[in-house]
Amino acid sequence: MxxxxxxxxxxxxxxxxxxxxxxxxxxxxxxxxxxxxxxxxxxxxxxxxxxxxxxxxxxxxxxxxxxxxxxxxxxxxxxxxxxxxxxxxxxxxxxxxxxxxxxxxxxxxxxxxxxxxxxxxxxxxxxxxxxxFPARFTARTDFDVERPDMSSIALRRRVAVVEGSAHAAMLKAWFPDARAVPMRDMEAAYQALRDGDVSLLFGDGVAIAFWLASTASDACCRFVSGPFMSDHFLSxxxxxxxxxxxxxxxxxxxxxxxxxxxxxxxxxxxxxxxxxxxxxxxxxxxxxxxxxxxxxxxxxxxxxx
Incomplete structure (x- = not known):
């Protein structure tokens, strides 16, 4: 068990x-x-x-x-x-x-x-x-943060999130005006962010931190706002x-x-x-x-x- x-x-x-x-x-x-x-x-x-x-x-x-x-x-x-x-x-x-x-x-x-x-x-x-484990938003390094809070930043933005995950449920509940783009896994989400298919990625801050610090990210991206904590969604x-x-x-x-x-x-x-x-x-x-x-x-x- x-x-x-x-x-x-x-x-x-x-x-x-x-x-x-x-x-x-x-x-x-x-x-x-x-x-x-x-x-x-x-x-x-x-x-x-x-x-x-x-x-x-x-x-x-x-x-x-x-x-x-x-x-x-x-x-x-x-x-x-x-x-x-x-x-x-x-x-x-x-x-x-x-x-x-x-x-x-x-x-x-x-x-x-x-x-x-x-x-x-x-x-x-x-x-x-x-x-x-915090949840974090991540964007490309050239993403322009024009607004003071994450709800405004994510408003009508395409946000990659792993389908069926706790982070997908959290995104829907906390940021209902974001446009969630379901992904099969984090690698697909990383790729979508690198390629500019989405404006933001929402997921586990620990996993994302290691990706950002790795050669796999090619220094493409950075954290945006947060971190976000939730006992209900993330324990x-x-x-x-x-x-x-x-x-x-x-x-x-x-x-x-x-x-x-x-x-x-x-x-x-x-x-x-x-x-x-x-x-x-x-x-x-x-x-x-x-x-x-x-x-x-x-x-x-x-x-x-």
């Missing part, structure tokens, strides 16, 4: 050799005035994180075959913050083995790209969201998954996540894997996330959980 799928059939993104990106603050996830207490984990014999290796830049095998990625570094930062590094382990496996391994008591937490859904909440304990974000009745552990996860955001560790990890922030309006700077090499995919977890 809870299989990871690609929402909107996000295509593979080719990453070339780039120069470092300008720093861009990651969006805040925790209220800094809300101090979360750290529970006593002295009785915890082990904290084994379960993950996969097929979801770059979040979790993947690096050039030496070792587990790497945003999620992997977050897990390690959690262990350091909780001062249980000696008890922490990481095990990678196929996506469809994660739940049975967790239920079989052979792991304590899954950090592999689960999006928060009502169905997942009903069956698992979850951490607070530690990453959110509250990704969470760490635990067995039910893991209140002490989930509280510890939230404490650690809030602390690494406060002390800047989260920002360091974020900068490492997102050369062009999906929340940014800066021009793409061309540098691949550490360890990914020349090929990477910007994918999304399954919207339905």
């Amino acid at each position: 809870f299989k990871k799928m690609v929402l909107g059939a996000v295509a593979a993104v080719t990453l070339a050799a780039f120069a470092p990106a300008a720093a861009e603050d990651a969006p805040r996830l925790f209220d800094p005035s809300n101090r979360l207490t750290r529970p006593d984990l002295s009785g915890l014999p082990r904290l084994r994180f379960l993950t996969t290796l097929d979801f770059p830049p979040f979790n993947f095998a690096d050039n030496s075959g070792r587990a790497a990625g945003f999620n992997i570094d977050i897990a390690r930062a959690i262990c350091r913050e909780l001062e249980i590094k000696a008890k922490c382990e990481l095990q990678a496996m196929p996506w469809d083995e994660l739940d049975v391994t967790l239920d079989g008591m052979r792991g304590e937490a899954i950090i592999a790209g689960h999006r928060i859904t009502s169905a997942l909440r009903a069956e698992r304990d979850l951490s607070a969201p530690y990453f959110r 509250p974000g990704m969470a760490i998954v635990m067995r039910q009745n893991s209140a002490g552990l989930s509280q510890a996860m939230d404490h650690a996540l809030s602390k690494i955001e406060e002390n800047g560790v989260y920002q360091e990890i974020y900068d490492r894997y997102f050369p062009l922030s999906p929340f940014s309006d800066i021009a793409p700077a061309r540098t691949p996330p550490a360890g990914i090499g020349q090929e990477g995919e910007a994918q999304r977890p399954d919207e339905t959980g």
